[in-house]
Amino acid sequence: MAFKRVFRGGVSTPHHKNTLKSETSVLGTPEKVIIPMVQHIGAPCTPTVKKGDTVKVGQIIGNSDAYVSSPIHSSVSGTITRVEPMLYASGKLVMSIEIQTDGKQEVYEGISPPEVNNREDFLKAIRNSGLVGLGGAGFPTHVKLNPPKDKDVDSLIINGAECEPYITSDYREMIENPTGIIEGIQLVLDYLNINNAIIGIEDNKPDAIKLLAETSKSDKRISIKSLSSRYPQGAEKMLIYATTGRTVLSGKLPADVGCIVLNVNTVSYIAQYLKTGMPLVQRRVTVDGSVVSNPQNVSVPIGTSLKDLFDFCGGFKSQPYKVLMGGPMMGIAQYSLETSVIKNTNAILAFDKKQGDLPEEWPCIRCGKCIQACPMNLLPLELNRLVMADKFEDLDRYHILDCIECGSCSYSCPSKRYLVQSIRIGKDAVKRKVNRV
Amino acid sequence: MENRLFVCSSPHLRDNVSTRRIMLDVIIALIPATIAGIIFFGMRSALVVVATVAASVLTEYIMRKGLGRGQTISDLSAAVTGLLLALNLPPSIPIWIAVVGAVIATGLIKQLFGGLGQNFMNPALGARAILTVSWARWMTEWTDPLFVDAVSTATVDAVSTATPLGVLKEGGASTFSYLDMFLGNVPGCIGETSALAILLGLAYLLFRRVISWHIPTFFVGTVALSTWILGPGGVFTGDPLYHVLSGGLLIGAVFMATDYATCPMTRKGRIIYAIGCGALTVLFRLYGSMAEGVSFAILLMNIVTPMIDRYTVPVAFGGEKHVE
Structure with missing residues (x-):
């Protein structure tokens, strides 16, 4: 395996894989979980339970008739206490179900290995x-x-x-x-x-x-x-x-x-x-970052709040300034520790002000480092310039929709420009225009 | 609601490169050429360097203040411009002309067009061009280096002598050895004569990944190949080494043509641009009325840069070529 095919561009980020040796520990049952009805790309689920219902582990609590969707199950046994829009990982309000756990973790009756023949x-x-x-x-x-x-x-x-x-x-x-x-x-x-x-x-x-x-x-x-x-x-x-x-x-x-x-x-x-036959109700999450007391990998019930997760990891060494769901390159910053772990949450990271703050933006010096870094062979500095000048009609010429938003351009920019950030705005504008026509 | 955490769009991790560090690297890379200039042309060269750097930084400070913009002298780009200008001036240049040049470079060419990254031509070269046509006499008066072999020239402390390219232009036989030209022991601008010092700077810039090898290689390569082919005695009779080591070619190819703001963005564009710089240099040197052509070649290619960028938009990975 001597030959390694390497894609174009990309960046050599520091790895910071501090938790490589951390065997997965298990977070027991939190007092309550908040399970959003959007945990996938596609149609959101509709709650199939109502306030006051009791549910068991693995029971369906949200579903959708749409093909591109995925049912959502309760990760705990307990009582539904709220069914209403709540703060979601993306920063928006999303229909969610709050379950007060009873600590028994009773498994739903219908759970058994599926019969699969074809x-x-x-x-x-x-x-x-x-x-x-x-x-x-x-x-x-x-x-x-x-x-x-x-x-x-x-x-x-x-x-x-x-x-x-x-x-x-x-x-x-x-x-x-x-x-x-x-x-x-x-x-x-x-x-x-x-x-x-x-x-x-x-x-x-x-x-x-x-x-x-x-x-x-x-x-x-x-x-x-x-x-x-x-x-x-x-x-x-x-x-x-x-x-x-x-x-x-x-x-x-x-x-x-x-x-x-x-x-x-x-x-x-x-x-x-x-x-x-147990539905997806539990997953492993890497908890790390400069302010986390005991960084580790934790297996948690879906819907566990970030606060419970950090508490399990010994809390914070110092005041967290920024908390991310996902990695530092593409993760989503969280407003609050009230949001919860969902199916595709692979990491929760917490940083102090020094690491978490947005760097000051300097003028573009056209060094071209972002071009060399772009794995999609785009011109991030040109896209940035056009978006900042509101020249949305020219963005297509520079293939803006091919951007995968990996952030390599912003990472490599010596002027700390908000490149991929502005490209997201541009993509949004172009998509809306395409949809209108 | 409780205290909100700080949120912003990803990525949340940045490389530790900075504009200031890049400018500092360019200054470090220029130190050997500056020292060589002082060694060969005396302390007066140091005075020119100090004057242009100070004038350039001061001009930037006053302009930013006058235009009501944030201060930018800490990014060190004004210092780089001043230093580059000094290295492209003859050692005997009157200080006031050097200062005028620095004001033109930073005030007119850089700041009036929007500051760092916005200028359409290289500030130091643009200023040099203006000085060349405005004060032609001072700009083409060359001093012999301090270690010049007394036998080879008539007067020891000659005020006026000829550069290697000047000798060539007048059709004379060159008395300069390749070794002197490599070390910098020949008449010329303060920072351009020592190929050794410039190559040291190049090595540093490549090591620090401030520039890539493409522009210097294709620029110098084009000049070498063309001057070899277009020799005075017919095809392939030229002396490419003499052309490469003389005049401002090396400092131009390493430090001026690679200026981020005024060269194309993509690798492909940069190669086209470097070949254009080389071809124009040869055109001016061999068939122009002046002995040297590097700075005008680069300035012309600076102006062509937006067009090169327009026609070298890369095809996205897995994408189709955009039809114009």
């Missing part, structure tokens, strides 16, 4: 499990696993890159549950009739590469690819390029180049669900 059963089971992409984007997995009939999918790509600094929740899965990952891969290969799976892992995690290679030794369909540790290696298009050499064309999906991409945690959950 592809249809398999996809149905995945939908019922409430599984969405656990790597961050939260796309419903049953939709991903069911590409349009005319797409000839020949490769399953498993994302173990984990290129964001600090986060180690994928790494811990690879170390703690390698057999689960391989079993999950085999299930997907079998039911979807695919003959080739590639697990892509950044080369700063050699033990994970070795462990998965050993575990998958007997299955010739599965191979491991060591990837260069360069951000954003875990971005879908970069990962597909690095593992297969295929280029996903602008506006197209992985299935168009014969690929399905799943995160390591996602695929291992598939194996777990088929064995137990």
Whole structure:
């Protein structure tokens, strides 16, 4: 494996993988959980319970008839105390369900391993499990696993890159549950009739590469690819390029180049669900950052508030200034510790003012570092200039919609310009215009 | 509501590079050339450097204040402009002309067009061009370096002598050795004569990743190749090494043509631009009325830069070429 195909651009961020050695600890049952009805890309769920109802672990509490959606289950047993819009990870108000726990953690009666005999059963089971992409984007997995009939999918790509600094929740899965990952891969290969799976892992995690290679030794369909540790290696298009050499064309999906991409945690959950039938109600979260007393990986019930999570990790060493859901490159800053862990939350990070503050913006000196850093080969400085001058009509010429918002441009800018931040505004404006026409 | 945490859009992590650090790196890279100038042309060179740097920084300070904008002298770019200008002036330049040049560079060419990153031509070179046409006599009066071989020149403390390119222009046979030209022991502008000092600066800039190798290589390569082909005695009779080591080519290719604000943004654009700089330099040197052509070549390519940028918009990864 001497040859490493590297995507264009990207940046060498510090890794800060402080929690690599942290075995996953388990947070028991919090006093209450808040479970939002949006935990995935697609149609929001509608609550199927009302205030005063009692629920048990694994019981459906929100669902939707839409295809691109995923049901939401209670992660605890207890009583519904509120069903109303509450503060959500994105900063908006979203319909959410608050459950006061009874501490018994009684399992819902209907929970049993699903009967799966064919592809249809398999996809149905995945939908019922409430599984969405656990790597961050939260796309419903049953939709991903069911590409349009005319797409000839020949490769399953498993994302173990984990290129964001600090986060180690994928790494811990690879170390703690390698057999689960391989079993999950085999299930997907079998039911979807695919003959080739590639697990892509950044080369700063050699033990994970070795462990998965050993575990998958007997299955010739599965191979491991060591990837260069360069951000954003875990971005879908970069990962597909690095593992297969295929280029996903602008506006197209992985299935168009014969690929399905799943995160390591996602695929291992598939194996777990088929064995137990317990819907997705618990996940591993990396808790880290300069002000956290005991950084570690924690397995928590979905809906646990950030406050409970930080308390479990020994609270704060000093006043937190900024709290992120996700990594420092693409994570979302949180207004409040009242928001809760959702299905695609892979990390919660807390920083002090020095690290968390927004740097002062200086004039662009046209050094071109952002161009070299852009994995999509765009011109971030030009897009920034056009957006700041309100010249939205020119943005298309510079392919603004191809931006994957990885933040490499802003990271590399010596003038600390808010490049990707302004590009987001531009993308929004262009999309709205496209929709209007 | 409780005390809200600070929120902003991602990324929340920044590299520790800064504009000031880049400018400081350029100043550090220029130190060898500055020292070489002082060694070869005496303490007067140091006076010119001090005068232009001080005038440039002061001009920026006054302009920003007068225009009611925030102060920017701490980004060190004004100091870089002053230093670059000094290194592109003859050692015997009257101090007041050097100061006028610094005011033109920073006040007129840089600040009036919006300050750092907004100027459409290299401030130091633009000022040098204005000085060259306004005070031609002073700008083309060259001093012999201190260590010049007394046999090779008529007068020891000559006020006026010819540069290697001047000798070539007049059709004379050169008496300058390649070694003297490499070390900088030849008449010329304060900072341009020592190839060694400039290459040291280049090595530092490459090491610090302030610039990439493309512009210097393609610029100098084009000049070397063209002067070799277009030799005085027919095709392939030229002396490329003489052309590379003489005049302002190296300082131009390393420090002036690589100016971020006035060169294209993309690698492809920068290569086109560097080849253009080289071709124009050769055109001016071989077929122009003046001996030197580097600064006008770079200035002309500065003006072409927006057009190069317009036609070298890269194709996005997985994207299709945009139809004009």
